[in-house]
Amino acid sequence: MYEIVFKKFLTPTICLMEIDAPLVATSAKPGQFVIVRAREMGERIPLTVCDFDPVKGTVTIVIQIIGASSRIICSLEQGDSLTDFVGPLGRPSDFMEEDPASLKGRRYLFVAGGLGTAPVYPQAKYLHEHGAHVDVIVGAKTESLIIMEEQMSEVCDNLHICTDDGSKGHHGLVTEKIKLLLESGAAYDQAVAIGPMIMMKFVALTLKPTSIPLTVSLNTLMVDGTGMCGACRVTVGGKVRFACVEGPEFNAYEVDFDEALRRQSLYRPQEIEADHKCRIGRDL
Amino acid sequence: MKRTPVREQDPKVRATNFKEVCLGYDAGEAMEEASRCLNCKNPGCVKKCPVNIGIPRFIEQVKNGNFEEAFRIISEDSSLPAICGRVCPQETQCEGNCILGVKGEAVAIGKLERFVADYNRENGTPVIEKAAPNGHKVAIVGSGPSGLACASDLAKAGYDVTIFEVLHKAGGVLQYGIPEFRLPKETVVEHEIENVRRLGVRIETNVVIGRTLTVDQLMDKEGYEAVFIGSGAGLPRFMGIEGENLNGVFSANEYLTRSNLMRAFDPESDTPIFIGKNTVVVGGGNVAMDAARTALRLGSNVTVVYRRTEAELPARAEEVHHAREEGVVFRMLTNPVAILGDEKGCVKAIRCIRMELGECDASGRRSPVPVPGSETDIEADTVIMALGTSPNPLIANTTEGLQTERHGCIVADESGVTTRPGVFAGGDAVTGAATVILAMGAGRKAAAAIDRYIKEK
Ligand SMILES: Cc1cc2nc3c(=O)[nH]c(=O)nc-3n(C[C@H](O)[C@H](O)[C@H](O)COP(=O)(O)OP(=O)(O)OC[C@H]3O[C@@H](n4cnc5c(N)ncnc54)[C@H](O)[C@@H]3O)c2cc1C
Ligand SMILES: Cc1cc2nc3c(=O)[nH]c(=O)nc-3n(C[C@H](O)[C@H](O)[C@H](O)COP(=O)(O)OP(=O)(O)OC[C@H]3O[C@@H](n4cnc5c(N)ncnc54)[C@H](O)[C@@H]3O)c2cc1C
Ligand code: SF4
Ligand code: FES
Numbered sequence: 001m002y003e004i005v006f007k008k009f010l011t012p013t014i015c016l017m018e019i020d021a022p023l024v025a026t027s028a029k030p031g032q033f034v035i036v037r038a039r040e041m042g043e044r045i046p047l048t049v050c051d052f053d054p055v056k057g058t059v060t061i062v063i064q065i066i067g068a069s070s071r072i073i074c075s076l077e078q079g080d081s082l083t084d085f086v087g088p089l090g091r092p093s094d095f096m097e098e099d100p101a102s103l104k105g106r107r108y109l110f111v112a113g114g115l116g117t118a119p120v121y122p123q124a125k126y127l128h129e130h131g132a133h134v135d136v137i138v139g140a141k142t143e144s145l146i147i148m149e150e151q152m153s154e155v156c157d158n159l160h161i162c163t164d165d166g167s168k169g170h171h172g173l174v175t176e177k178i179k180l181l182l183e184s185g186a187a188y189d190q191a192v193a194i195g196p197m198i199m200m201k202f203v204a205l206t207l208k209p210t211s212i213p214l215t216v217s218l219n220t221l222m223v224d225g226t227g228m229c230g231a232c233r234v235t236v237g238g239k240v241r242f243a244c245v246e247g248p249e250f251n252a253y254e255v256d257f258d259e260a261l262r263r264q265s266l267y268r269p270q271e272i273e274a275d276h277k278c279r280i281g282r283d284l
Numbered sequence: 285m286k287r288t289p290v291r292e293q294d295p296k297v298r299a300t301n302f303k304e305v306c307l308g309y310d311a312g313e314a315m316e317e318a319s320r321c322l323n324c325k326n327p328g329c330v331k332k333c334p335v336n337i338g339i340p341r342f343i344e345q346v347k348n349g350n351f352e353e354a355f356r357i358i359s360e361d362s363s364l365p366a367i368c369g370r371v372c373p374q375e376t377q378c379e380g381n382c383i384l385g386v387k388g389e390a391v392a393i394g395k396l397e398r399f400v401a402d403y404n405r406e407n408g409t410p411v412i413e414k415a416a417p418n419g420h421k422v423a424i425v426g427s428g429p430s431g432l433a434c435a436s437d438l439a440k441a442g443y444d445v446t447i448f449e450v451l452h453k454a455g456g457v458l459q460y461g462i463p464e465f466r467l468p469k470e471t472v473v474e475h476e477i478e479n480v481r482r483l484g485v486r487i488e489t490n491v492v493i494g495r496t497l498t499v500d501q502l503m504d505k506e507g508y509e510a511v512f513i514g515s516g517a518g519l520p521r522f523m524g525i526e527g528e529n530l531n532g533v534f535s536a537n538e539y540l541t542r543s544n545l546m547r548a549f550d551p552e553s554d555t556p557i558f559i560g561k562n563t564v565v566v567g568g569g570n571v572a573m574d575a576a577r578t579a580l581r582l583g584s585n586v587t588v589v590y591r592r593t594e595a596e597l598p599a600r601a602e603e604v605h606h607a608r609e610e611g612v613v614f615r616m617l618t619n620p621v622a623i624l625g626d627e628k629g630c631v632k633a634i635r636c637i638r639m640e641l642g643e644c645d646a647s648g649r650r651s652p653v654p655v656p657g658s659e660t661d662i663e664a665d666t667v668i669m670a671l672g673t674s675p676n677p678l679i680a681n682t683t684e685g686l687q688t689e690r691h692g693c694i695v696a697d698e699s700g701v702t703t704r705p706g707v708f709a710g711g712d713a714v715t716g717a718a719t720v721i722l723a724m725g726a727g728r729k730a731a732a733a734i735d736r737y738i739k740e741k
Contacts, residue, residue: 023497027495037452041547041552041553043546069554084489087495087496088492088495089492089495223541224450226492227678228460229535229537230535230537231538235529245676263531266531267558
């Protein structure tokens with residue numbers, strides 16, 4: 001059992017938890033994820049590692065309520081435990097393989113959509129600590145859904161906020177903000193987009209003409225997360241890849257986003273029913 | 285004298301539930317069946333048993349009603365009799381070489397083995413015979429039959445043993461692959477795992493070797509003097525044909541993992557499973573039979589397509605027979621060439637080509653060749669690929685000095701010795717997908733080799 005040592009709602013539907021998991025805390029790297037099961041009959045849910053503290057032995061996850069299982073996880077309280085917590089899974093971000101000294105001065109653009117801020121955070125933090133230049137664009141529907149703004153501003157050079165309704169920052173989509181930055185003369189060696197699949201698809205379309213390399217983190221359906229089932233398969237560069245072991249990060253320009261979007265919706269009818277059942281008798 | 289029939293659930297009833305199909309012998313039936321054995325001087329059955337169980341010796345004890353003694357005899361060579369009695373391909377091993385099979389029906393060795401194990405689980409008092417702790421630590425990667433067998437032999441010899449397993453439940457394929465209706469989890473599999481725990485073996489689930497910890501860390505930092513790798517062959521293959529990523533195409537591993545490990549067949553489980561109207565399963569092995577019969581029980585019509593003929597079906601004969609009785613349709617000499625989708629990207633049919641048997645290949649089997657122009661479409665909304673699996677490269681990629689060969693199999697000799705000193709391997713990780721008995725045997729041989737290695741160090 002893995003104790004929830006700290007829990008806080010960042011927005012009414014997004015929850016941050018620190019989990020007691022010493023082995024994962026010492027081995028996790030930016031870009032990797034964990035798989036969580038909330039209870040004995042629970043589903044295996046992949047969640048990105050958002051932060052880790054090897055000294056305290058804790059791993060931070062941020063989870064958005066979008067269906068039955070995420071609702072159950074978020075209904076647990078500080079002091080409760082998750083039944084299972086396994087990781088780190090997937091490959092670390094590419095820059096983790098490089099000599100840290102070579103990162104100094106390199107210019108990064110991160111584009112985080114909604115919950116994507118959470119997985120962007122450890123990457124921005126690592127790069128910032130190693131002297132890279134880091135700009136972050138955070139997009140959300142409205143001001144109240146922006147998460148981790150303060151922490152993020154501490155680990156980047158420029159934080160740009162976009163909201164769909166104009167309640168904060170730029171009024172409009174992250175893709176518009178990208179264009180504005182590039183038009184104003186900003187230059188980047190590498191871009192990273194993490195967020196809803198549809199956002200990553202459009203960021204890829206926006207950046208493709210610029211020749212700035214773009215990495216995306218694919219949140220496919222998963223079961224085991226170890227390469228055993230193929231539920232997570234995506235087509236990248238015309239080849240079938242398993243996102244859980246060969247990813248989750250891939251070269252965005254090679255990803256077949258339309259297929260990935262379609263595959264994500266496979267269980268939608270069953271999930272809507274499950275969530276409906278799960279809501280009955282709960283106040284969340 | 286004819287073989288004593290074994291009681292089974294009625295096919296119509298069992299096609300709608302996940303309870304065990306075969307109900308096994310009772311004591312009277314077992315003694316009756318045991319009395320058929322001729323107690324051969326030079327028994328063919330033993331020669332064909334991969335671990336050479338003293339078959340006529342244990343059957344003799346069953347005949348006389350000494351079920352505890354029968355169990356003791358089996359236990360000399362097998363640590364998982366309740367499982368092997370259920371899942372071994374007896375018709376190509378012991379029973380396939382039983383003298384009675386020449387003219388009539390072989391002794392039901394598998395059913396007797398199962399009876400003895402079940403009887404002792406239900407009535408016996410487990411005796412734990414264990415040497416005094418010797419202070420040496422050994423790590424086991426993977427809790428499938430090879431890992432469990434290796435762990436229990438080492439624990440009995442006094443070693444301090446820890447199993448690391450990436451999934452949340454121990455058992456390997458016994459847990460995530462083979463369905464409840466063939467191998468009950470709570471009564472049989474969990475019991476065997478509990479026995480291993482009772483010997484003092486720790487089982488750490490949720491640990492990925494190669495990520496959470498590496499083999500190098502286990503040996504250099506955590507003080508393990510030897511490591512046994514029994515990580516299986518879990519990586520599913522696909523055909524590489526058009527339409528394989530359509531919604532509704534699954535690997536058998538995914539389908540079975542959802543149903544077995546995640547218990548998606550149970551309404552209490554949070555894990556969804558896709559239940560089609562018409563399911564086509566591609567393949568002819570045990571994995572294909574298990575996927576087909578699972579889909580059938582969930583409420584789908586099921587067709588199995590296989591590119592060779594009935595005679596070459598690699599699945600256990602009993603499973604093919606059971607699948608037919610339950611209503612699974614077989615189309616032999618049929619091979620998919622494409623999967624067709626509708627405008628939403630969901631499977632609507634699978635296009636297959638007729639095959640005929642041509643020249644013999646390297647394995648001596650006549651290899652199937654397509655008949656040009658013979659394509660037909662089979663209507664389907666679900667396609668399950670059961671084409672075999674290969675070892676996961678994660679451990680080999682993260683372990684210094686551990687060599688692999690074609691298909692990612694770890695290079696190891698008969699006793700499990702690998703190219704890295706102190707690291708041993710066995711089971712499907714070495715051989716590629718094989719059988720429970722071979723994995724168990726490999727785990728035990730490696731345990732003996734580890735014992736020698738540590739004592740000689
Ligand atoms: C590598 C990886 C990292 C992830 N990191 C995080 C994270 O840090 N925080 C977080 O909140 N979520 C993350 N996710 C997504 C998370 O796993 C899903 O939100 C969760 O599985 C949904 O479960 P549920 O039962 O609550 O919703 P469901 O009932 O399963 O789904 C509700 C709706 O969301 C859709 N959906 C299901 N899974 C996904 C998905 N993976 N992506 C988009 N839509 C989906 C369904 O089709 C359905 O319409 C990650 C996924 C992956 C693969
Ligand atoms: C559906 C199906 C039906 C079958 N039916 C039969 C049958 O009827 N009769 C028969 O004899 N055989 C059958 N087999 C084959 C048989 O189950 C296998 O040959 C046998 O289980 C192999 O045992 P193993 O110990 O080598 O590996 P496995 O049973 O595969 O166990 C390996 C374990 O290692 C774990 N692991 C892998 N990588 C790591 C890692 N990096 N870190 C930690 N843990 C890890 C896995 O999660 C798994 O639990 C079947 C197989 C399948 C899939
Ligand atoms: S070959 Fe058949 S008859 Fe002979 S000992 Fe073995 S089981 Fe008995
Ligand atoms: S999640 Fe099963 S192989 Fe990737």
